[in-house]
Amino acid sequence: MKLIKLGQEAEITRGAPKSRMEESGDAFEEVGLVQAANLSLLGIEGGLTFARVAHHKLRQYRLLRGDILISLLDVSNASLRVGLVQEADMERTLVAGANVAIVRLRSDALERDYLALYLRSNAAARQLYSARAGTAQSYLNIVALGDIDIPMPSREQQHQMAELHLSYERYALETQRLLGAERQLLQAQFEQQFGGMSG
Amino acid sequence: MDNTVFVRGVLVNVVKRLIPFGRTPMDAAMAALALLAYKVRSDNSHLFPPFELEGGWTALTSLDRTSSSLEHFHQLLTDLAERDERYRYWPDAVNLFKEADGTFRECLFEMDNVYSRVDTLAALSFLTGPLVHVALDQARTVDTLLLGAFGALAEVTAGLVDPPPGSAVYDPSCGMADQLIALQKRQPHLSLYGQDNSLLALTVAQLNAFLNGVERIEFALADTLANPAFKDDWGPRQFDVVLSVPPFGQTIGNVASPSMLPGRFPLREPKGRNLEWAFIQDALYRTRSGGQTLVMVRSGVLNSSGHEAKLRKDLLETDMLDLVVSLPSRLLSPYLGVKFQLLRFQKSVSKTRRSSVLFIDASKDFADEHFRKEPPSVALWVRQLVTHPEEFPTLARWVSHEEIEQARMSWLPEIYLRPEEQAPNLEALEHEVAQQTQVALEARERFLKVMKETL
Numbered sequence: 143m144k145l146i147k148l149g150q151e152a153e154i155t156r157g158a159p160k161s162r163m164e165e166s167g168d169a170f171e172e173v174g175l176v177q178a179a180n181l182s183l184l185g186i187e188g189g190l191t192f193a194r195v196a197h198h199k200l201r202q203y204r205l206l207r208g209d210i211l212i213s214l215l216d217v218s219n220a221s222l223r224v225g226l227v228q229e230a231d232m233e234r235t236l237v238a239g240a241n242v243a244i245v246r247l248r249s250d251a252l253e254r255d256y257l258a259l260y261l262r263s264n265a266a267a268r269q270l271y272s273a274r275a276g277t278a279q280s281y282l283n284i285v286a287l288g289d290i291d292i293p294m295p296s297r298e299q300q301h302q303m304a305e306l307h308l309s310y311e312r313y314a315l316e317t318q319r320l321l322g323a324e325r326q327l328l329q330a331q332f333e334q335q336f337g338g339m340s341g
Numbered sequence: 342m343d344n345t346v347f348v349r350g351v352l353v354n355v356v357k358r359l360i361p362f363g364r365t366p367m368d369a370a371m372a373a374l375a376l377l378a379y380k381v382r383s384d385n386s387h388l389f390p391p392f393e394l395e396g397g398w399t400a401l402t403s404l405d406r407t408s409s410s411l412e413h414f415h416q417l418l419t420d421l422a423e424r425d426e427r428y429r430y431w432p433d434a435v436n437l438f439k440e441a442d443g444t445f446r447e448c449l450f451e452m453d454n455v456y457s458r459v460d461t462l463a464a465l466s467f468l469t470g471p472l473v474h475v476a477l478d479q480a481r482t483v484d485t486l487l488l489g490a491f492g493a494l495a496e497v498t499a500g501l502v503d504p505p506p507g508s509a510v511y512d513p514s515c516g517m518a519d520q521l522i523a524l525q526k527r528q529p530h531l532s533l534y535g536q537d538n539s540l541l542a543l544t545v546a547q548l549n550a551f552l553n554g555v556e557r558i559e560f561a562l563a564d565t566l567a568n569p570a571f572k573d574d575w576g577p578r579q580f581d582v583v584l585s586v587p588p589f590g591q592t593i594g595n596v597a598s599p600s601m602l603p604g605r606f607p608l609r610e611p612k613g614r615n616l617e618w619a620f621i622q623d624a625l626y627r628t629r630s631g632g633q634t635l636v637m638v639r640s641g642v643l644n645s646s647g648h649e650a651k652l653r654k655d656l657l658e659t660d661m662l663d664l665v666v667s668l669p670s671r672l673l674s675p676y677l678g679v680k681f682q683l684l685r686f687q688k689s690v691s692k693t694r695r696s697s698v699l700f701i702d703a704s705k706d707f708a709d710e711h712f713r714k715e716p717p718s719v720a721l722w723v724r725q726l727v728t729h730p731e732e733f734p735t736l737a738r739w740v741s742h743e744e745i746e747q748a749r750m751s752w753l754p755e756i757y758l759r760p761e762e763q764a765p766n767l768e769a770l771e772h773e774v775a776q777q778t779q780v781a782l783e784a785r786e787r788f789l790k791v792m793k794e795t796l
Contacts, residue, residue, distance in 0.1 A: 170589070306788075306795045313788040316781040323774045330765030 143295060149288025152257075153246045156214070156284050157238030163195045163203055170194040173235040176205065178213035178242060181225025183258055183311050186236060195237060203237040210245040210258045211238060214282045222270070222282075224262040226255065243284050253297065255304030266290055494637065495523035496720040497668065498584055501685055501727065502633045506530035508581035511627060513565040513620065514538075518546035518558060520584045525555045533558040534580065536570050566619055569627075579629035586637045587620035611652065617642045618652045625661065625686055634686040640667075643682055643752035650750045657742055657750070660694050661686040666723060667704040667754045680704065682754070698745065700754035701726045701737045735759070 148154070160175060174190035181187075195203060205211075205227050213223035227236065238244050245261070247254055260266055269290050270282065295303070498520055504510060508531055512521050515535030525531055535558050537543050543560050550558050561570030571578045611619040617638045628634045642649055643665070656662060664685035689695070703723050730737035740757045748756050 302795050306791050309784070309788040309791045313781070313784040316777070316784040320774070320777040320781040323770070323777045327767070327770040327774050330767055330770050333765055334767060 143293045145291040145293055146251075147288065148245070148257075148261075148290045148292055151252055151292070152210075152248060154284045154288050155244050155246075157240050157242040157244060158203055159240040160193045163193055163199055163237060170196045171200060171235060173200070173204075173237050175239050176211065176225075176236050176242060177239045178215050178223055181211050181213055181223050181242070182315075183224065183226050183255075183262070183308060184315060185228035186225060186231045190236075193237060200235065200237075205231075205236040205238060205244065206246070207232050208247070208254050210247075210254060210261065212243040212245065212261060212282070212287065213241060214243055214284075215241045221262050221264055221267045224258050226258050243282070243287055245287070252292065252294070253300040253304055255308055256300035257292065259304055259307050260292055261290070494586075494668070495519040497666075497723050498635050498637070498683065499523040499527045500720045500724045501664070501666075501683065502582050502584070502635055504528060504531060504582045504633070508532070509534065510582040510584065511571065511578075511580040512536065512584045513569065513624060513627065514586060514588060515543075515546060515560075516586070518550055518560075520586070521558055522550060522555050524582075524584070525558075534561070534571055535559070536561045536563050536565060538562065538564045565623060569623075577627060579627055579632070581629060581632045583624040583628045583632070583634045585620055585624045585635070587617045589639060611648075615642075615649055615652065618649060621656070621684070625688070628686070628688050630688050631690045632688050634661075634684075634688070636684045636686075637681055638684060640680040640682060640753060644756075646749070653750045653752060654746075657698075657745060660696065661688055662698050662752075663687045663695060664699045664701070664727065665752050665754055666701040666727070668723070669704050669719065682752070684752070697739045697741045698752075699727070699730055699737065699739050700757045701730065702754040702758045703736065704755075 157176070171194070172192050173195050174186070175193040176186055176190065179188060180190060207227055207229055209227040211225040211227065245257070247257070270286055294300075502524070504524070506528065508528075510521060510524060510531050511534040512518065513536050515521060515537050516539075518533075518535045521533045521535050525533060533555070535543070535546055537546070537560075543562055546558075546560060559571075563570035569577055611622070617636075621634075621636050621638070624634045624636055643653070662684060664683075666683045666685075668681060668683060670680045687695075701723070703719070703726055726733055726737045730739065735758060738757055744757070745751070
């Protein structure tokens, strides 16, 4: 199968430290700061911290729909933590923190969902581990990311694979939410029956 | 405030108010621009298109937004731009309308792009006579047209101060003077003084006052911290009420050199990022004994440590702070998404110490679509909380200075107002589980289906 370097197909940049985004400008917007913990293939999740980014800098840092985000931290685990900026995330203005790499596709030769899935796979992680310099700090650099070889199946295969895996992600997420709701219900029933007896 | 944000703020505000009267958001957006241009036009007549173009504008104002009329207009402007350097931005302006694709947000975004590239006055120059008159006619039919980024906030602040007739009211960073105008509408017999360091802001402030029939505001172009206006023989004049919305996100160094501020801050000289505290102290300095000061600040400065915490401690000891209100951040939407509070200080002449502060959290109940449709309701709601705090124990409470000290000098109402724990609602939880079961089952079925098709 044909292989291409990620760096050829996509522009890879790194999010900026909050202090740099906030450093100047008298007119700013309060925007969501996406950190490694917020990354998920189904969109940006969880509570975001906020950054006050000067208006003239927003164009440079603002995340766009379809951006693939990769955590540069905590790469000692088997696979990378990867997120996709989805349509629903566009309701608010988002920027990426310094520990997040932004992969923005230059062309449509690759399906972004497929690419995100591949980057999250063990295969991508293995390539990175062999390339990673030093062991003291598990910190990924974006040059190494650009060197990852991405297998290029047909567009149809990419699409199928992405759909299968993302439908599983959705299924897993909704099941987790169901378990959470059931746990809450159980807890509430318990409290209602026995809560008053402790006092 | 940066001109781009400022102009966009005005546009968004005016457009929202004009939409019901125009046929499309574009109509309203153009009317908004016209309103802005109305005042600057007289002083900048060279920026405005000559009569020959008015036909083109008529086509636009009649909302014939078909590509042919825009093309025609674009051609007219391009020709003119080639002949005359002064009109070089106009083709850009028309392009922006073409690119805007009719949706209001995109339209404003594109305008923003143009504004950030060109001088604001030049960008405003693509407006012309007939449109101004149409817009003004429309504006006169709207009772509540109040320009200004903080129009909805102005309704709230006007309800929190109570100047008797004849009082002098001063806004040291008046912007579009929306606060002063809103107050004047509640209490017509006031002397109003507005100051700003932006000529554009003051220009629109005058237009705003004109549109609202408030003609007795004295405006001054001056820097509040470095060299304020409105002085008398004894130095800076004092007022019965001072309303202030300090500029956000600036440092003192951006605004004025500290060396230019001798003796203005008797409590503690603000440093670096403490611009809000410079404005607060200045506002108090300009308030006479027995008067009131109302300041809007970001949450961040009320909960910070270090120098700002010391400033808060000093201020608390003066016993002037009597009210802190958290307001819904959407009140400032779409200009700013920050959480913010209103602080009210009373420069009491009485020797009796108050030694407590009324903290109110009005931020949550209106954090929905509802209040945006009816902005005055926030003002009424806050007024209700202030006058009858005892009826809303989870939203309003008098807190002693000792308790504030124990909470590390935080002035955030949320710290002192914890909602009562509510008994779990089993029925709602059961409903949620049933719904989530359905969603999870559907997700599973979808996954199985895709797997079957793929493998």
